[in-house]
Amino acid sequence: METVVGVEGNDEANLDHMAAVKTSPTPSSPTEIADPVVYTLVRVDGDGRLVPATDDEVMQVEDLLEDDKSEIHTVADTGQNVGCASSDGFPSSNSQFDGSEALILSKKNIPGQPERPEEVVEAANGQHDAGVGLGELNAGPEETVPLIAKSDDGRIDQPESGGECSNPLAIENGSPVSSVCTNSKPDFSKLKGEICLDNLSVRELHETFKATFGRETSVKDKQWLKRRIAMGLTNSCDFSTTAFVIKDNKVVMKKGKEVIENVDGALAGVSTVEAVNENCGGSLIGCNGQVENLQKYSGERLGNSSLEHDISVEDQQTDQRAAKRRRKPTRRYIEELSEVESKEYGGKLISSVQSSEDGQSPLISHVRPIRHTQSNGRPVVTRQDSLGGSGVQVPYVCRVRRSRPRENFMSLMKLQPSSMGMATKLVKKALGARGARQGNQIGNKVFKARSVSAWIQKPLVTESEKEEHYQVRKASELENDAELKHVDSSGDYSDDYIVSVPTEKGGMRRKHHRPWTLSEVVKLVEGVARYGAGRWSEIKRLAFASYSYRTSVDLKDKWRNLLRASFAQSPSDKGMQSSRKHASVPIPAAILLRVRELAEIQAQVPPNISSSKFAAYSSTNVHETRSGYL
DNA sequence: CTTAGGG
DNA sequence: CCCTAAG
Numbered sequence: 001m002e003t004v005v006g007v008e009g010n011d012e013a014n015l016d017h018m019a020a021v022k023t024s025p026t027p028s029s030p031t032e033i034a035d036p037v038v039y040t041l042v043r044v045d046g047d048g049r050l051v052p053a054t055d056d057e058v059m060q061v062e063d064l065l066e067d068d069k070s071e072i073h074t075v076a077d078t079g080q081n082v083g084c085a086s087s088d089g090f091p092s093s094n095s096q097f098d099g100s101e102a103l104i105l106s107k108k109n110i111p112g113q114p115e116r117p118e119e120v121v122e123a124a125n126g127q128h129d130a131g132v133g134l135g136e137l138n139a140g141p142e143e144t145v146p147l148i149a150k151s152d153d154g155r156i157d158q159p160e161s162g163g164e165c166s167n168p169l170a171i172e173n174g175s176p177v178s179s180v181c182t183n184s185k186p187d188f189s190k191l192k193g194e195i196c197l198d199n200l201s202v203r204e205l206h207e208t209f210k211a212t213f214g215r216e217t218s219v220k221d222k223q224w225l226k227r228r229i230a231m232g233l234t235n236s237c238d239f240s241t242t243a244f245v246i247k248d249n250k251v252v253m254k255k256g257k258e259v260i261e262n263v264d265g266a267l268a269g270v271s272t273v274e275a276v277n278e279n280c281g282g283s284l285i286g287c288n289g290q291v292e293n294l295q296k297y298s299g300e301r302l303g304n305s306s307l308e309h310d311i312s313v314e315d316q317q318t319d320q321r322a323a324k325r326r327r328k329p330t331r332r333y334i335e336e337l338s339e340v341e342s343k344e345y346g347g348k349l350i351s352s353v354q355s356s357e358d359g360q361s362p363l364i365s366h367v368r369p370i371r372h373t374q375s376n377g378r379p380v381v382t383r384q385d386s387l388g389g390s391g392v393q394v395p396y397v398c399r400v401r402r403s404r405p406r407e408n409f410m411s412l413m414k415l416q417p418s419s420m421g422m423a424t425k426l427v428k429k430a431l432g433a434r435g436a437r438q439g440n441q442i443g444n445k446v447f448k449a450r451s452v453s454a455w456i457q458k459p460l461v462t463e464s465e466k467e468e469h470y471q472v473r474k475a476s477e478l479e480n481d482a483e484l485k486h487v488d489s490s491g492d493y494s495d496d497y498i499v500s501v502p503t504e505k506g507g508m509r510r511k512h513h514r515p516w517t518l519s520e521v522v523k524l525v526e527g528v529a530r531y532g533a534g535r536w537s538e539i540k541r542l543a544f545a546s547y548s549y550r551t552s553v554d555l556k557d558k559w560r561n562l563l564r565a566s567f568a569q570s571p572s573d574k575g576m577q578s579s580r581k582h583a584s585v586p587i588p589a590a591i592l593l594r595v596r597e598l599a600e601i602q603a604q605v606p607p608n609i610s611s612s613k614f615a616a617y618s619s620t621n622v623h624e625t626r627s628g629y630l
Numbered sequence: 631c632t633t634a635g636g637g
Numbered sequence: 638c639c640c641t642a643a644g
Contacts, residue, residue: 513638537632552632557638560635 198226205229514549516558521587524555525562525594533559533602563599566592 200208205225209217219225527539536552536559544550565587 534633553634553640554638556633556635 200226518588518591520544520547520550521558521562521591524558525591525598527555528559528602529594529598533598559595562587562592562595566595566599 200222202220202222202225205222206217208229209215209225213228217225217228219228523543524539527543531538531542534556536555540550540552540555544555
């Protein structure tokens with residue numbers, strides 16, 4: 001039972017997706033037995049095709065590895081089961097593999113090779129991004145998943161006739177790859193056989209691009225298109241590790257990429273698999289930072305990307321970036337981009353989960369999804385993770401919060417016995433550290449629900465938090481029940497903060513939503529009146545001191561909404577009560593009116609002056625307003 | 631860390 | 638409400 005599970009590197013490297021080529025152990029090779037790292041060769045042929053390496057080539061590579069292992073930077077001992085060709089590594093410098101060939105390096109885990117706890121954690125929550133992708137590539141042990149595809153729309157050359165593409169490994173429908181992609185957007189049915197990218201026109205490249213990525217592209221640049229397609233066809237591997245280089249209309253892969261293969265399913269360390277460039281530090285070259293650049297600047301540096309230079313491409317990119325400072329693409333952008341590429345692996349996590357009931361989940365082994373139903377009837381999907389022998393079920397999360405968890409959760413952490421650091425981390429990551437505003441409730445809930453409490457104490461509610469609850473409750477005394485529900489002193493905040501939650505009215509409420517109460521709104525308005533819009537942290541500190549769950553951003557957002565509402569409502573001034581759909585807290589027209597006033601005031605006078613000038617007026621006015629409604 | 635804006 | 642870029 002092999003399980004190929006790809007795992008993203010770390011939180012900061014979400015864009016990494018597993019390499020696509022599943023290599024097979026060749027048990028017959030003594031080298032591999034001796035060496036825990038198995039490198040399998042895949043050749044990128046001169047015309048851009050990928051063909052499996054011949055035995056001879058494999059042997060050559062193995063020789064290379066023997067000759068100079070330092071050329072390959074394997075960083076297993078630093079926690080990364082990643083092999084990367086160094087900048088002076090053989091793909092470019094070794095004449096035997098120059099130009100048109102590239103290596104795809106693969107390392108398989110060897111039983112007994114310890115995995116760092118880190119990796120366990122990463123593996124646990126990285127499966128969404130990467131594991132899904134690799135699962136489908138889990139072909140037979142002796143099989144190298146073909147990565148070549150060609151369009152069958154007839155307009156694409158059939159290179160076999162030319163003799164160059166004489167060794168096509170067609171991806172037929174029903175093959176391990178395409179069969180899993182049935183749910184995905186990219187239409188692989190159009191990609192059969194192989195593509196000699198350099199023979200394609202721009203239009204054809206567009207077609208291919210669409211078939212590959214499931215989306216259109218407007219890029220006219222043939223080189224770029226070819227690069228992208230080649231990348232996509234090689235299973236959307238990570239840019240940074242793949243780094244195709246186009247030379248003379250040939251797609252050449254610059255660096256090896258990595259597939260980790262869990263040969264031994266029973267490996268104690270768990271699903272183990274590590275991902276590629278978890279970081280780019282050290283001697284590893286080509287890493288995350290270049291992803292954006294490759295896309296962004298590829299058009300600009302076409303002339304430069306000859307093979308001889310491709311190693312220094314990063315420098316060039318760096319230079320260019322320095323020369324022209326641009327706003328860095330958001331992480332979301334990058335993620336979405338890489339997400340598109342990963343889609344060709346078919347089912348996202350969601351679909352895997354959904355298919356778990358019929359046993360078709362591509363996630364095998366340790367990451368088998370389990371569907372639970374809580375007492376309240378809400379389905380909770382978790383997965384079983386073997387962690388230190390004890391089964392730990394952690395909820396699935398699609399995306400992990402990448403920034404530091406909020407303090408509340410940290411306080412939870414502090415309450416835990418030190419021995420469960422790993423589990424804490426796991427759970428924390430699994431939770432994405434979301435809901436830390438209600439950190440205790442969350443953690444509490446999860447731990448209780450998942451029965452991992454054996455080694456995780458139920459977190460205590462600190463005194464300050466009790467106080468907090470009390471204050472909230474007190475402040476909400478005049479509010480409607482909806483609010484009271486949430487501040488129920490029992491501390492049971494329900495699951496409202498885990499995922500979206502069905503409301504009483506059947507709707508779906510957002511994750512950590514806490515309805516704004518009227519008094520909160522009033523406080524906000526008052527605060528804005530007093531301190532001026534924009535001084536959110538000040539308002540938060542002074543007017544919302546007891547509302548720990550309202551961040552300054554929340555205040556800002558709410559104010560924004562209030563403004564919108566007030567300006568939208570102002571003309572009619574009536575009929576809004578009905579127009580609000582889920583009007584849990586209908587905002588009285590008077591308040592909206594006040595909001596509008598303030599908005600106008602703030603717009604006219606700079607905040608610093610207006611704050612004092614209108615303080616008295618604002619205050620009284622708001623209080624009047626409030627008295628009328630409370 | 632805070633603010634401003636987009637999602 | 639979330640996320641992130643900027644300051």
